[in-house]
Amino acid sequence: MLILRSGHSQPRTHRGHDAKFPGMAITYALMQRLEELTESEPDRVQIIKKARVTSINKSGNTVTGVTYEYNGETHTADGVVVLATGGYAADFGDGSLLKQHRPDTFGLSSTNGTHATGDGQKMLMEIGANGIDMDKVQVHPTGLVDPKDPTAKFKFLAAEALRGEGGLLLNSDGERFSDELGHRDYVSGQMWKEKEKNKWPIRLVLNSKASNVLDFHTRHYSGRGLMKKMTGKELAKEIGCGEAALKKTFDDYNAIADGKKKDPWGKRFFHNLPFSIDDDFHVALMEPVLHFTMGGIEINEHAEVLNSEQKPFEGLYACGELAGGVHGANRLGGSSLLGCVVYGRVAGDSASQFLFKRLLSGGASTAQQRLGQISLHIDPSTPGKIAVEWTGAGSGREV
Incomplete structure (x- = not known):
């Protein structure tokens, strides 16, 4: 599973400036836990910093991964994609979403980091995702x-x-x-x-x-x-x-x-x-x-990105400020964190369910074969006793 977030390791200035600010404390805790996992379970979690994703790869309606630049070279990463690349309230360059949808705000200063340039929105719209409420800029x-x-x-x-x-x-x-x-x-x-x-x-x-x-x-x-x-x-x-x-x-x-x-x-x-x-x-x-962009990419209640036919792409999810249609016309104070946490968890759950379904249907043959070799036996007459057996191993184990 590929999880893409925008910007540097430091959270954006409008979420707070120090750990004494609630948003900053939450962000640091999440980042710290993720970094701990990269050390304790490197086969499960990998972080690549200062990489720039340039496109979302897909075959038909199924997203297959991303293309990114790292150390001057182009790479691809395959897998289910979850994007949390932020908004576009600092999109002052060429192809600016602000200039396109809210030109009256283009001359204002921004509380966002310089990375909040709507890259995720632009990449997703390039593959047929829908922008929604793009003129709703706080x-x-x-x-x-x-x-x-x-x-x-x-x-x-x-x-x-x-x-x-x-x-x-x-x-x-x-x-x-x-x-x-x-x-x-x-x-x-x-x-x-x-x-x-x-x-x-x-x-x-x-x-x-x-x-x-x-x-x-x-x-x-x-x-x-x-x-x-x-x-x-x-x-x-x-x-x-x-x-x-x-x-x-x-x-x-x-x-x-x-x-x-x-x-x-x-x-x-x-x-x-x-x-x-x-x-x-x-x-x-x-x-x-x-300060904040309520507009973004259209998703459904499962955080799945919708295509032009209002059907979800397979294996593609969006959350946080990247997603549009969550806050209506004007976000209330504090609710940006709710958008990140709620739809972040929804996106994670949905992506995991997608992977499990693909696993069970044969999309990941090696893992499926291993899963098919394992069986559990519970004897009602012996509470607490579970027998685990797998074919090809020549033995079973009781727990």
Whole structure:
């Protein structure tokens, strides 16, 4: 069985930056277990790093393996194929899927690694697989802008926790303009409206209470030069809105949280209050960034890749962000891991079942012959006793 994943040994930046992030911890655990298997059972598991798969091989409707490049040479590997090559939210080169299906997002920066260029989608569509929901591309509102390199094409993601713990998004007038806890597409849309009004840059502001709760995050981002600590008066000066305007924003927000005023953007949940201009803050510049692609290759409930006739290819499976039609039009936070784990397991189970069926039907003659030589005998009168016999061996064994 061939399992193909995209990119380097390090997971993508938008899944987290350290083992303290849940996505990173899960990824490292899975990678570590796989690497352990390569050492303990080398005949069962083999990892080839820095190989580039160039095509999916098939005979009729049956996938037979892949062609790949390694150390400057072309090789083939035969077997059932499971692809987990990721999305296309960093596909900025020739033949870009972004440019083809969502040209309006092509100029944005991305939180993805440089390897997320839709290679799996392109290879599968070349053999007749179907692209589905390819225009469904998620733009995340809070990409961290590096003041030293504001136009960088690849950006770190500000964790959802920053807004979840009470972080405010402020425009260049020091005013709120959205429910900070709204869906990603909604918050991104509100940010674009502010840009049309010439009210950028957008800043994410954490007060001291939120900063203490998110100490790991604030230290991490500050260490990368993506976040700064400052007083309320320094914040007002940096924004350029004046202390009175910033104080009014904070006072209005506190009154909304206390139920004394209605939030014009409908925010209902508030944390780590109050906001005061006399407090200290952690502040970062933000802009919307390409984050996730809901579109991808059409699969069925068994993670089998479907052909143009809506029938599954034999021996071909897809999971993770490569697969389309799983998340609908806009993915919810955290569900990318579910897509990887759930359909990853489904793909593994389906591929294993396919191999067993082929084994039993004669597709793997040597193994089938061995299987046919073995028989089990259970004597009901002797619980716990099992006799194992195989022809040609000249003996049997009792367990």
